[in-house]
Amino acid sequence: MTLIKGNVNVEEQAIEAKKASKSLLVLSESEKNEALNHLADVLEREYETILEANEKDLANGKEKGFSEAFMDRLSLSKERVADFANGLREVAKLEDPTGNILSDWTLDNGLQVEKVTVPLGVIGMIYEARPNVTVDATGLALKSGNAIVLKGGSSAINSNGAIVDVIHKGLAETKIPKEAVQFIASTDRAATNELFTMKEHIDVLIPRGGGKLIQAVVENATVPVLETGVGNCHIYVDKEANVQKAIDILVNAKTDRPAVCNAAETLIVHEDWLEKHSAALIDALQQNGINVHGDEKAVSVIPGAVPAGHEDWTNEYLSTDIAVKTVSDVNEAIGHIETYGTKHSEAIVTENDDTAHLFLSLVDAAAIYHNASTRFTDGGALGFGAEIGISTQKLHARGPMGLPALTTVKFLMKGNGQTR
Amino acid sequence: MTLIKGNVNVEEQAIEAKKASKSLLVLSESEKNEALNHLADVLEREYETILEANEKDLANGKEKGFSEAFMDRLSLSKERVADFANGLREVAKLEDPTGNILSDWTLDNGLQVEKVTVPLGVIGMIYEARPNVTVDATGLALKSGNAIVLKGGSSAINSNGAIVDVIHKGLAETKIPKEAVQFIASTDRAATNELFTMKEHIDVLIPRGGGKLIQAVVENATVPVLETGVGNCHIYVDKEANVQKAIDILVNAKTDRPAVCNAAETLIVHEDWLEKHSAALIDALQQNGINVHGDEKAVSVIPGAVPAGHEDWTNEYLSTDIAVKTVSDVNEAIGHIETYGTKHSEAIVTENDDTAHLFLSLVDAAAIYHNASTRFTDGGALGFGAEIGISTQKLHARGPMGLPALTTVKFLMKGNGQTR
Numbered sequence: 001m002t003l004i005k006g007n008v009n010v011e012e013q014a015i016e017a018k019k020a021s022k023s024l025l026v027l028s029e030s031e032k033n034e035a036l037n038h039l040a041d042v043l044e045r046e047y048e049t050i051l052e053a054n055e056k057d058l059a060n061g062k063e064k065g066f067s068e069a070f071m072d073r074l075s076l077s078k079e080r081v082a083d084f085a086n087g088l089r090e091v092a093k094l095e096d097p098t099g100n101i102l103s104d105w106t107l108d109n110g111l112q113v114e115k116v117t118v119p120l121g122v123i124g125m126i127y128e129a130r131p132n133v134t135v136d137a138t139g140l141a142l143k144s145g146n147a148i149v150l151k152g153g154s155s156a157i158n159s160n161g162a163i164v165d166v167i168h169k170g171l172a173e174t175k176i177p178k179e180a181v182q183f184i185a186s187t188d189r190a191a192t193n194e195l196f197t198m199k200e201h202i203d204v205l206i207p208r209g210g211g212k213l214i215q216a217v218v219e220n221a222t223v224p225v226l227e228t229g230v231g232n233c234h235i236y237v238d239k240e241a242n243v244q245k246a247i248d249i250l251v252n253a254k255t256d257r258p259a260v261c262n263a264a265e266t267l268i269v270h271e272d273w274l275e276k277h278s279a280a281l282i283d284a285l286q287q288n289g290i291n292v293h294g295d296e297k298a299v300s301v302i303p304g305a306v307p308a309g310h311e312d313w314t315n316e317y318l319s320t321d322i323a324v325k326t327v328s329d330v331n332e333a334i335g336h337i338e339t340y341g342t343k344h345s346e347a348i349v350t351e352n353d354d355t356a357h358l359f360l361s362l363v364d365a366a367a368i369y370h371n372a373s374t375r376f377t378d379g380g381a382l383g384f385g386a387e388i389g390i391s392t393q394k395l396h397a398r399g400p401m402g403l404p405a406l407t408t409v410k411f412l413m414k415g416n417g418q419t420r
Numbered sequence: 421m422t423l424i425k426g427n428v429n430v431e432e433q434a435i436e437a438k439k440a441s442k443s444l445l446v447l448s449e450s451e452k453n454e455a456l457n458h459l460a461d462v463l464e465r466e467y468e469t470i471l472e473a474n475e476k477d478l479a480n481g482k483e484k485g486f487s488e489a490f491m492d493r494l495s496l497s498k499e500r501v502a503d504f505a506n507g508l509r510e511v512a513k514l515e516d517p518t519g520n521i522l523s524d525w526t527l528d529n530g531l532q533v534e535k536v537t538v539p540l541g542v543i544g545m546i547y548e549a550r551p552n553v554t555v556d557a558t559g560l561a562l563k564s565g566n567a568i569v570l571k572g573g574s575s576a577i578n579s580n581g582a583i584v585d586v587i588h589k590g591l592a593e594t595k596i597p598k599e600a601v602q603f604i605a606s607t608d609r610a611a612t613n614e615l616f617t618m619k620e621h622i623d624v625l626i627p628r629g630g631g632k633l634i635q636a637v638v639e640n641a642t643v644p645v646l647e648t649g650v651g652n653c654h655i656y657v658d659k660e661a662n663v664q665k666a667i668d669i670l671v672n673a674k675t676d677r678p679a680v681c682n683a684a685e686t687l688i689v690h691e692d693w694l695e696k697h698s699a700a701l702i703d704a705l706q707q708n709g710i711n712v713h714g715d716e717k718a719v720s721v722i723p724g725a726v727p728a729g730h731e732d733w734t735n736e737y738l739s740t741d742i743a744v745k746t747v748s749d750v751n752e753a754i755g756h757i758e759t760y761g762t763k764h765s766e767a768i769v770t771e772n773d774d775t776a777h778l779f780l781s782l783v784d785a786a787a788i789y790h791n792a793s794t795r796f797t798d799g800g801a802l803g804f805g806a807e808i809g810i811s812t813q814k815l816h817a818r819g820p821m822g823l824p825a826l827t828t829v830k831f832l833m834k835g836n837g838q839t840r
Contacts, residue, residue, distance in 0.1 A: 121784065251839075371836050375839070
């Protein structure tokens, strides 16, 4: 593997991105779209360069003994590169999120006020293994008129570098300056840390990856952060839950894709319901290979369940394991979520609309479900067309973030000499 | 002065606020409005208690030799308390920013999606001398369904404490629990610092005051911050500026209220315009007692001007001093603003619409003016009804912030067993 260290100047790259972001401000929507479509064509044309670089990362990953799942995420093919290209074409089709006049009015003195959406400026993207983020994030940034500084994981550095080389080659034939896409070609963690405090040149940091990466960025960055991802999601099965709905939702939220952030990690179940429907529940858990870590009551009812501790309530399993907590009413369930939830996605299963209303009102999370699986918290599933990530913070953007999350506003004031 | 130290438990107060914020979630708009109107009445009724406490702060301020302007901001009267009360009544009349369905749609599988505005939760307000912030911030927080933790400046601690006592007395007769308004009765800076990292209990910190306070919060807080206030605003007088408009706007932006954040701090002037209209400019500066700190060219043209250095371009004077920078075109002006501006309010004076368009497109600030004074960047002036502050950040809220800045969203999903 080509270790690239010490020969990058992160600040210089960020300054170049900032400068390029100004050129993006004066491009039309069609100029941006033409550029994205052209990038898609060039990626498809140059796929071999990308695959060659990917081979290096795969060889290195094999040497390091990375897991099969990890290697699969890292691995590219002609088809996957074509998927990247099609992703860019889809982004080109989306509505331009900038230049929207959100409101406009005229003061009594004739001063015209317009509140209009504009790009944020420069986006700093810090991400882990998947090389597709390099293309996806670039497409979303450019479509919304932003420059981007990419800092990918070291295990994909050759693939990412080759992708960005191809992007630069493509941009040279468009109205977008190639400096609008900066790639930090370093495996040095210090390079990432430099991005954390570059407030003058970078307008927002978006970490994509595991909880540790996200925490490191949130805790150390003075650049504003769009926090994404960690989902310790709960399914609360109420006393008045329909058995079939409860089981369908639980099994889907737990097993459809256990490793994603909108998968369920804890089942909170009303003790009366558990007592009454334990046979059906146990059957479903066993048939779907779900391993239970339960509180005392759950362990006493569910065969094979092991006792759950603080870690079980707190962490994501990202596997087919589940924690099971029994409660005596909806308020106890809400309290458990308040203590352990990550404000991502939470669900209640009940036929009682008042109980559901209470849950939807009091639970503090980006997405709250009544009688549906938490798996729908996803830009694609909700029809957003593209997703930068799922925000678990409350400011700026919450839940699945589409292109508008990459914009801010300006008040434009047009007068003829007004003073106050 | 009653120094209150060491006998407060900030975390306990923040936890109480968080708990109270849940009760606010289930109140109706009219219950919140009734509470605010009742608080207004109680404040007016109990004004003497507040004035007595204020006397202590004033005596202490006199002893410490605070400036006259500072003492004036600290000083309360029956009328000022009545103004506070009327402020609450005005806030009660504003539209409730929560419970607004921003969008709603139904997926093909029948899952109903609603994106609805909800309170942020708990607001941490860190502010300096003015006791009116205690009432204003409380009113805005409660109206938007948020609990609030107040940490005012030590010079107003008796006044603020008395105001909160009266508020608590008033709240006891409303549906809002008094724990929704927490006052950190400490002059210890450590109490403020504790608020910085209380992510679990406080959803947002809003610093109101001088640049140093704001910087301390921005740099040290892990709780998300709504950054307000510092305005190093520029007036760019272009080659094609109308003389009367340029002078009217400059004088108004500089002298109407020099100490506020939307006042102008630097005049950037095109060298041709300066040469041609120096007589009119010099006359206006002298008549309005404006002291010039200029670059070489400005000093050579404007009598009495002293040379400007880095500090002059960087800092707010908040007085009738002004920095004057000469440029040879609009791009140089934009570059100067990019280097020294604080992204608050920037103005161009020109009769050339293309030049104005370029300036409005390329300058990165909350509010950008063509032929008008920067003084209109103000919630009151723009008709927002109430203002929490003027955001100079890009995420969440930018420019004057009304009640909607104190809300976030939830996605509420209603289904009948949908799985993915």
